Amino acid sequence: MDEPLVRWDWIARNWDNGSPLAIRTLLENHVVMAFAPVLFGLLLALPIGLACARWRLLYQPATAVMNIVYAMPSLALFSILLSVTGLTQTTVIIPLTLFSLAVLIPAVVDGMTSVPDHVRQSAVAMGFRPLRRLLQVELPIATPVVLAGVRVATVASISLVSVGALIGQGGLGALFTDGWQRQFYTPIIVGIALIVLLAVGADLVLIALQRLLTPWSRARRSA
């Protein structure tokens, strides 16, 4: 009798069985390790990106550094970090934060560049001082471009977390190693399905957020 491709009974038994490899636990770890880097990345990318937009000379060197980090194999980054942070989630979150910076810094710079010069000039002429101009005029207008970067970084981060399985911190990635070792496909299929669902779900949430935050830009595109 053929083994079915997906053994639903295995999923039911392993969904929430209290073990560290329970699917639900892995899913939760995955979510944490995927979103933390985007959040930290955004917090870092905002000041760095604003500085690069303000002092253009910084931008070239900053992107060069970011691209080198991006090109570095995650495995190499893990092994460097292992000696400092050990087999923890932090060891996965740090490299992923660096990866997301490589997307988010250019997004912030492009966002600031997308503010039309005549709009910036008229803000100055109305009597905005620099900080208020940044918070009330420039950042809101940059938001659609920055959010587009956040979507890319989020989806990339969700899929990259599984690499952490190499050091036992891969979230749903653990299902892949488990499945390959036992030549048992159900965990692998479950892992892929959940990661894809997570990515699509997160993207939909971000699209909704974008429509909510920037009604003026959605309307502009459809006009």
Add this chain to the structure above:
Amino acid sequence: MITFDGVTKRYADGTVAVDNLSLEAASGTITVFVGPSGCGKTTSLRMINRMIDATAGRILLDGQDVKAIEPATLRRGIGYVIQQAGLFPHRRIVDNIATVPYLLGWDRKKARARAMELLERVGLDPKLARRYPFQLSGGQQQRVGVARALAADPPVLLMDEPFSAVDPVVRASLQEELLRLQSELHKTIVFVTHDIDEAVKLGDTVAVFRVGGHLAQISDPATLLSEPADDFVRGFLGRDRGIRRLSFIPAADVPLSPPPPELVLAEGKPVGWKLDGGLRPYGSFNPATDSLRAALDASLLSANGLAVAVDGDGGVLGVLGRDALDAAVSGVARG
């Protein structure tokens, strides 16, 4: 009053955009800066609200040196309108107009009420208040730009080619609107344009600049047209100076004759000339509001050269013959 006192602007690269400029823009009037591209109009304008700081000389606002006023505070008291309107794309029209009131700390309700009042004042439908700028036509955006500049009721208004990006019909209506607003508000307006016709139409005073930031001539429009200071100004004014000058002479004093029997009327209003057995076209003008230029135009449009004078309701007052017109026009030429 805005006073330029020996103002020079030299940019970092050595370009002298404005060279030792001295002039006065009287309170409650429209002063137009006009001149070819690159002659320093925008630079001069922006030195008033300190978006550019002068290299030498002083600019006084009612006697006070603008350099003594903190820039943001200074700017909140000076309305500013530019060519692309510069509206904030992420704010609804009502909030765009309320920008300066918000900056000045007015409460939201009062600022919005003021914005709604201005929206109507510049001739826009209050329904547009909830829209975003991209949902408006170029002409409507430009009106919003004017409303925004007026929101905190600043005594001074700076306008940098505000109407040059819209089509001629819309431009003409925006110009009329500005003149109407000015007759109610009496702001001190400095208006920049490269279009001499716009300058002559809007300006109480016209300052003609030549490249290098030199003032070539400053005078009222009628004098500018009749007595250009030099060849540069004459060339810049272009053709038809004589006819354009007639726009500044009211037609109120022209002698009218009673309408001849050939003028066909319907309920007291002209319909045409009965000539050669047919109905031929006529031209009309209103002596109370029109200029000699309109009277001449009416004469040229009439099949028999008689300009028909009408009152505000279109009722016939009389006709103006070529001889009488000629006398009026030659009177202007003699000065």
